[in-house]
Amino acid sequence: MSEQIPPGGEPSDDRHMRRAVALAARGLGGTSPNPVVGCVILDASGEVAGEGFHAFAGGPHAEVVALRDAGDRARGGTAYVTLEPCNHTGRTGPCAGALLDAGVARVVVAVSDPNPVAAGGAGTLRAHGVRVDTGVLTEEAERGNAAWLTSVRRRRPYVTWKFAATLDGRSAAEDGTSQWITSPEAREDVQRLRAESDAIVAGIGTVLADDPRLTIRTAPRERPPLLRVVVDPGARTPASARVLDGEAPTLVAVAAGVDVPPHLGDAVRLPRAEGGIDLHALMAELRGRQIVSVLLEGGPRLAGSFIKEGLVDRVVGYLAPALLGAGAAALGPAGAATIGEIHRLGFEEVTPIGPDLRVILRPAPAKER
Known part of the structure; x- marks a missing residue:
C-alpha cells in the first residue's frame, strides 16, 4: 500500500516523522514546562544522519541534539520536527x-507552535530560503504532546483520570477494602503514568482511607520533583499522613475561611464551590506553579467533580477480570442525571496488562455526544 503524501510532501515523510514522534515520547515526564519534541535529520542523499529529543527543561532542544548527532552531514539535508522550531532565546x-x-x-x-512567545520559526526559515512543509502526522504528534498543547491552548494543566476497578465498575468492596483489585503488572504501569506527570491529585477521602504516599518509585534523575496535591476542603489531613512525609513536595488545597492547623500552614486557600473547592481555581493555581500534566488518582467523588466540570482530558482505566456486585463505584456523581447528559468517550487504546485490561479513552467531540 502506498504512503499518503501530504501536499508538498515526500513519500518518506510519514515514516521519518513517525520516528520523530517516537523519539519525542522519550522526554515524557522530564521536559515540563516545556513540550516534548523529537527530531530526525536526513543528509542530502536522504539517509538518516542524526536523531534527538528534548530530554529535560533547560537542556538542549531536539533539533540541537539531532544536529550534533548529524554533524556536517546536516548541510543540504532535511529535518523532521514534531513541533515548529522555536524562534526565541530562552534558556537555550x-x-x-x-x-x-x-x-x-x-x-x-x-x-x-501555538505559543506566541516561541512561534515563528517556520516563517524565519522560509525567509532564509529553507523549504518548510507542515501538517505531516499532525494528529499523532499532537496526541504525543497533548499535555503541553492543552496547557498552552486551554491555559490549564492536562488532566488524566486514572482508576482501577472490577469488571462491574467497583473500586472497593462493600466493607471498604480495595487493595488490591488489579494485578502487580497494572500497578507497575501506574508508576509509569506517575513518572510522565507533573502532579498527582488525590482527595481527602483517599488520604484518610488509604494513607497513600503518592510518589514515584523510580524516576529519571533529570525530572523535576513530582508535586503531590491533596484536595482537602476542611483541612482534615492529619500530621501523620504519609503524603506529608517530605519525600516529595506536597500542596494541600483547602477551602477559603477554614481554620488550618499548624502542620498544614503552607496550605493554599481556594474559593469554595459545591461539594468542596473550586476546581477551576485549583487548575489555575497549578498552572501558576508551571504544572503541565496532572494525574488524578482521587476517589470517586473527586473524579466525578472533575468530569462534571469538564476538566478531564483523558481516562486510563485498569479493569480486573473480577466481580464484586456491591461496594463503592469507581466514579461518583458527575453531573449526568439523564441519558441525554451522559459523558461520551472514545476508545483510543485497549491493551492487556498482566491479567487485567487497560483502556485509554478521551472525551468524544461535542458533535458525537
Missing part, C-alpha cells in the same frame, strides 16, 4: 537559527 538559543546555521535545506513540521 532559537532552534530555527540552529537549523539555518547547519545549512539544512528543508524542514518538515508536524505541529505549528
Whole structure:
C-alpha cells in the first residue's frame, strides 16, 4: 500500500516523522514546562544522519541534539520536527537559527507552535530560503504532546483520570477494602503514568482511607520533583499522613475561611464551590506553579467533580477480570442525571496488562455526544 503524501510532501515523510514522534515520547515526564519534541535529520542523499529529543527543561532542544548527532552531514539535508522550531532565546538559543546555521535545506513540521512567545520559526526559515512543509502526522504528534498543547491552548494543566476497578465498575468492596483489585503488572504501569506527570491529585477521602504516599518509585534523575496535591476542603489531613512525609513536595488545597492547623500552614486557600473547592481555581493555581500534566488518582467523588466540570482530558482505566456486585463505584456523581447528559468517550487504546485490561479513552467531540 502506498504512503499518503501530504501536499508538498515526500513519500518518506510519514515514516521519518513517525520516528520523530517516537523519539519525542522519550522526554515524557522530564521536559515540563516545556513540550516534548523529537527530531530526525536526513543528509542530502536522504539517509538518516542524526536523531534527538528534548530530554529535560533547560537542556538542549531536539533539533540541537539531532544536529550534533548529524554533524556536517546536516548541510543540504532535511529535518523532521514534531513541533515548529522555536524562534526565541530562552534558556537555550532559537532552534530555527540552529537549523539555518547547519545549512539544512528543508524542514518538515508536524505541529505549528501555538505559543506566541516561541512561534515563528517556520516563517524565519522560509525567509532564509529553507523549504518548510507542515501538517505531516499532525494528529499523532499532537496526541504525543497533548499535555503541553492543552496547557498552552486551554491555559490549564492536562488532566488524566486514572482508576482501577472490577469488571462491574467497583473500586472497593462493600466493607471498604480495595487493595488490591488489579494485578502487580497494572500497578507497575501506574508508576509509569506517575513518572510522565507533573502532579498527582488525590482527595481527602483517599488520604484518610488509604494513607497513600503518592510518589514515584523510580524516576529519571533529570525530572523535576513530582508535586503531590491533596484536595482537602476542611483541612482534615492529619500530621501523620504519609503524603506529608517530605519525600516529595506536597500542596494541600483547602477551602477559603477554614481554620488550618499548624502542620498544614503552607496550605493554599481556594474559593469554595459545591461539594468542596473550586476546581477551576485549583487548575489555575497549578498552572501558576508551571504544572503541565496532572494525574488524578482521587476517589470517586473527586473524579466525578472533575468530569462534571469538564476538566478531564483523558481516562486510563485498569479493569480486573473480577466481580464484586456491591461496594463503592469507581466514579461518583458527575453531573449526568439523564441519558441525554451522559459523558461520551472514545476508545483510543485497549491493551492487556498482566491479567487485567487497560483502556485509554478521551472525551468524544461535542458533535458525537
